[in-house]
Amino acid sequence: MSTTEALPLAGIRVIDYSHFLAGPYLSRCLAAMGAEVIKVERPTTGDAGRQHACFVNGQSGYYLQQNMGKQGLCINLKDPRGLELMHKLVDTADVF
Numbered sequence: 001m002s003t004t005e006a007l008p009l010a011g012i013r014v015i016d017y018s019h020f021l022a023g024p025y026l027s028r029c030l031a032a033m034g035a036e037v038i039k040v041e042r043p044t045t046g047d048a049g050r051q052h053a054c055f056v057n058g059q060s061g062y063y064l065q066q067n068m069g070k071q072g073l074c075i076n077l078k079d080p081r082g083l084e085l086m087h088k089l090v091d092t093a094d095v096f
Contacts, residue, residue, distance in 0.1 A: 007034025014095040015040060016070065019047040024066040030095070031069035038089065039070045046074070 012035040016027040024039075024047065031037040041047050052062035073089075076082040090096050 010034035012036065012094045013092060014038070015089050015093040017096070020049045020052075024049060028066050028069065035095075037070040038093075039067055039072050040086065040089070041072065041074050043074050043076045 009030060012030070014027055014030050014035050014037045016023065016037050016039045018024055018027065019041070027037050027039065039047075047063060047067075049063040049066055050060050052060045054061040056064065075086050077086055
């Protein structure tokens with residue numbers, strides 16, 4: 001594919017609230033196909049994949065690999081403001 005051709009999922013927005021293994025892998029594939037993926041993590045702990053072995057400069061290589069090509073955001077869904085923000089994000093998404 002030439003660089004001037006659009007990727008098949010260009011223009012699609014995905015809100016990814018998954019964590020560890022299958023969900024992050026799937027959304028990584030969607031990002032690789034051109035989707036805009038916004039990964040939303042919980043405060044303090046984030047994605048469980050952050051603790052997976054094989055650390056590179058203090059970060060999990062697994063986590064970095066599974067989340068490349070994504071934008072990241074931390075939202076506290078227990079806070080009404082965070083819940084409101086998540087609702088606004090979901091309203092703009094093609095996939096949640």
